[in-house]
Amino acid sequence: MSVKSAALAALASAYELNGLEAGPCVVRSARPEFGDLQCSDVMRLAKSAGKNPRLLAAEVAEAARSALFEDVSVAGPGFVNFRLADAVVAAEATAMLADPSLAAEKADPMRTVIDFGGPNVAKALHVGHLRSFVIGESLRRILLEIGHDVLSDIHLGDWGLQMGKLLLGAALAAGWRAGDLTSFINPLAFEAMTVEELGALYKSGNVACEDEALLALARILTTKLQDGDPLLTEAWARMRAISLASITDTTDILDAHFDLLQGESDAHAEVAPMLDDLMARGLARQSEGALVIDISGDGLPDNAPPLLLRKSDGAALYGTTDLATLRQRVRDIGARQIIYCTDDRQALHISSVFSAARRAGYAEGVELRHVTFGTVRGNDGKPFKTRDGSAASLTEMIDLALIKSSEKVADSQAAAVVGLGALKFADLSAPRRTGYVFDIDKMISSEGRTGPYLQYAYARICSILDKAEEAGITPAAETVSISHPSERAVLIECLWYPHSLSEAARHLEPFEIADRAYQVADAFSRFYTDCPVLKADDPSGRLTTCKLVARVIGKCLELLGIGTVRRM
Template structure:
């Protein structure tokens, strides 16, 4: 379905052409002065240079050809050559009726959908999720949904940290505590127990203990390094323990991500990339880009014209150890073989920007990806407390993600109880629904690259630019529609008030907003649009007698309008990764 702005532009372009001017000058935009007009065209100014005429004369020539009233209620030429436009209510209503009848409210997908691998999540196994994992999960989930909405084939990969020293530390500590376990008996021939010799709670206690011990106990640290190497060589006992760690950790991670309404298509990690490292290094050598430097193997990635110094990408240290860059490049090779994607997108803390610049340049220089494959890193900012510093617990530690969610749910539950609007049997589900909306919208409404202040009271407010405000607007519409018979056969009608037309115009801009969010991988654009739309809904509600309107035809038009608004808002919040309750 053609967007309203494109339809209007086509009409104005035809008027330019009919007046003897370049139709390319007929591009229409949303007015930056809504008090004067709804849309505007500034094409008379560039046309004046082409035709050596005053812009105002050209604008008037065009306006004279827009007076039939079929599309525009008014068209006016104003100094120095602007064309101010107001759309005809009947034309606008007909456009919205087409939106109403279309499957996705007039939003069209891409003609050439892309294959995309989206790398987000990135937790280490055997550690609890904390708030540092929040932004990648929330932003990544929304971008995944936006891309799929426009037809892209997206593979979301959690990319677990499952192959590093933390595994050796855990097993070394377990060996110290329970040396009689069969995993440490080299003469044991198996089979090993199916049940892990630890719970997730024990595992989460073992790692920090082992990490602290390794800083003070050199023999213990050396043993952890030995075990890490043995795991990577798949020594049976240690490898069996690694599998237990993975099983217990992944089950806990799935539960916590489910609480955030975040999901991944594949649960791969650094371990999956290990078989690809040797051939990848050989390819880089064959390409002539991998060189020796002080005993290490590196790829120089600095280029002429760089504004800042870019150090070489180290792939193998002098002691033979590989690094994150090595694993990331091997993972690129794996993903190209498995999925042949058009785009690889990574979401991490913006402090990793240099790392990904090095990795991407290495991948390009070594021809690990075709030239047309897009490599993008979105580096996000920090979630800070009211003091402007990274968010911490009251004790000063990093807060666990499940603790943060529980705190928000408790806060929202208390607010709902005060208002006494939700039955007790719906309270838990409703509170969780609102809490997730508060958390996600509070994050996504900010530009991803910027730091932001986490303010629970503001994020969970039912008024203002918040997730609960959007939910409250949807719930209000649901209530009205239910009292009028649910889903009646209501058709869109021309607006009969300023607030009705403002709402219709806001709805007509939905395809443009979603297209921009898709183009820029920017969920904050959808947040901004949804907030404006909710505001237009509530202004219309407060100024219009919907339920008390005696004229049934008029009322049907109102109901069709707010029902379309509900669909648009629900579409937006689904793309943001949350949903609305029936009551709140």
């Protein structure tokens, strides 16, 4: 039973007694002085039943009274407020501490594929990738925590026109000016190449494509590669490997885990049979030499353009590989739920793919969800840039966080945990769609809603528990009791954890967890100011409270992908 379900159950019978039909709704009380939980829909029900709202609320409150609540009262025009009995709070907290999952509500396990990161071969990782890695990894952990069977896939951008441009850049660098391009592409030349050099090849190829004639050549290279030209394939494979190695260096630092390191290219074998299938069933149609599929619904604007599946030159597009990948994920991996985590500028693309998949019957009974996020801004309110004016590079952002944290934390291992924690918490501590301002000094501060604040809180509680152990006063039975209003307040914050977890999973919103961690830590600091723990007459109850708080904050940070240290 969670705190919320207690009130819901009580309300349900109170509703029945009063002949009210609508399912009761309960939220956390915004004013703790009135109670822990609140129901505000009696007023609306009274209106439609033509009753006096305060009187009806009083009747509901009367019927909802039980031993679970110290008080059920009516406030204002008809709010019903519940105040949990202290014994219930203590018993719930005790049960939560004894439960390895901290009373998490488990879901019906579903095979879930989560597609996040989406880095591209030969292109530097930037601030948008930071968000996708951090949010995606946290969602991966949250969905695993509630019991889903999760597979994460990095979905490397390794296939479309960008690969033709890269190959063109390589030929240009090798001195090509005219004639057969491929004779200027030597796969062995990529043997010892760094990612930076690779990036420079892509950039020069991309700039060269401002010239229509060269762009046409890049398209030819793209199609040749997609048709399996052996030389281009070998060159491409080497470049892909160099990029992937450098990308996984970064994801290792960020502690983002991928079960599958697949890319757009992995869908290639699927493309031709899929197009045949769509044509055979009359779903794909020719349009000006290209092959398209009409789409609608999925939040698409009316008369959305059809999704382009094959260009007139035969090349497959971004949407084609996404559709083919989706089909594979459902058919071969058995995905019942597929989650895409990209910035909000891809909303139209992803909706188009979802719509095409549904029309084609590739997503029967499969939940498709797009997790979007907003922009990281600089202090000027514009998208965050690095000094040279280009989109901020992810490695530079990581370095900046690590330099700042090493100025604060002497131990180098702890400094890395703090720096990365600061970076990640800043990314997760606002609802993901909002975006945020990148302010490294604020992120790294140990005050306010920051990663370091939570990591310090966690370390401080651990040190209390360690001291208790050294002094031999670790309680034998872990029973929570309430000795002070501040202790009750922090326990209530802990009891909301299962609800936050469910909400985070339901809305695919790690902010719910970040906020829970902060609320618990904040209430803990008030408790610790008001209540001596080790010096209490009988420290065992308060130590148990500390233990639960450490477990909840530790679990939240783990779900956010943020590391902890026991000593700072």
